[in-house]
Amino acid sequence: MERVENIGFGDLKLIQDPKGFCYGVDAVILADFAYNICSRFKMAADLGTGNGIIPFILSHKNKDAKFIGVELQKSSVQMAERSCELNKLQSRVEFFQADISKLDKSIYFDKDIDMVTCNPPYFPKGGGIPSGNESKFIARHETVADIGDFIKAASDMLNGSGDFFMVHRPSRLVDIFYYCRKNRIEPKNIRFVVPRQGQPPNIVLVHCRAGGGRELKIMKELCIYGSGRSYSDEIMKIYERIR
Numbered sequence: 001m002e003r004v005e006n007i008g009f010g011d012l013k014l015i016q017d018p019k020g021f022c023y024g025v026d027a028v029i030l031a032d033f034a035y036n037i038c039s040r041f042k043m044a045a046d047l048g049t050g051n052g053i054i055p056f057i058l059s060h061k062n063k064d065a066k067f068i069g070v071e072l073q074k075s076s077v078q079m080a081e082r083s084c085e086l087n088k089l090q091s092r093v094e095f096f097q098a099d100i101s102k103l104d105k106s107i108y109f110d111k112d113i114d115m116v117t118c119n120p121p122y123f124p125k126g127g128g129i130p131s132g133n134e135s136k137f138i139a140r141h142e143t144v145a146d147i148g149d150f151i152k153a154a155s156d157m158l159n160g161s162g163d164f165f166m167v168h169r170p171s172r173l174v175d176i177f178y179y180c181r182k183n184r185i186e187p188k189n190i191r192f193v194v195p196r197q198g199q200p201p202n203i204v205l206v207h208c209r210a211g212g213g214r215e216l217k218i219m220k221e222l223c224i225y226g227s228g229r230s231y232s233d234e235i236m237k238i239y240e241r242i243r
Contacts, residue, residue, distance in 0.1 A: 031057040034165040041115035052080030100145035155183035186212035191219040
């Protein structure tokens with residue numbers, strides 16, 4: 001059964017299906033990462049948007065920008081559209097059902113997109129442990145579009161100018177860098193995310209710029225947890241629970 005959650009971020013509400021794929025900390029830290037680097041964007045696209053969590057968080061951070069979200073699963077798009085109405089964001093946020101590997105340019109041809117975000121499926125085709133839930137399986141595995149398709153779509157949308165942000169597994173960094181350079185999007189910043197200080201990273205945040213020069217900076221790592229099972233102070237600030 002669907003539920004409506006108050007997720008914070010200016011009293012934003014989100015419709016989710018607990019039996020399907022629900023957003024996690026990776027989506028939240030991606031939105032924060034993108035905004036901290038590129039706060040003055042005017043039109044953002046989110047690829048593989050799921051229930052729309054990233055456009056909603058960014059709409060709170062940048063109240064002048066507009067957004068489009070592209071998602072393969074019809075049920076997720078419908079939930080995102082209803083959340084959009086619930087938050088009265090219809091004039092700023094649009095959602096489209098589409099296959100990223102066959103993206104129709106009519107979705108964005110008349111939009112001047114200057115930022116693209118992406119929280120794609122982490123597991124490559126044939127990888128990972130299959131889930132009995134189809135919605136979760138599609139969200140976690142490259143069933144149709146792969147990492148190269150997502151990056152190519154971002155490049156097409158930016159059309160030679162703008163910023164691209166992705167969250168993924170560190171094990172896919174070589175693939176990410178290969179497809180970014182192949183599609184003329186140059187990696188500029190990466191930030192590794194660790195569960196706790198001293199542990200190896202299990203998430204990486206990547207910032208690239210369409211048409212950018214060849215220089216990559218490694219940012220300070222982000223720790224998800226502090227002492228015990230509590231979120232770190234930085235994560236609490238990202239969730240806007242402390243200042």
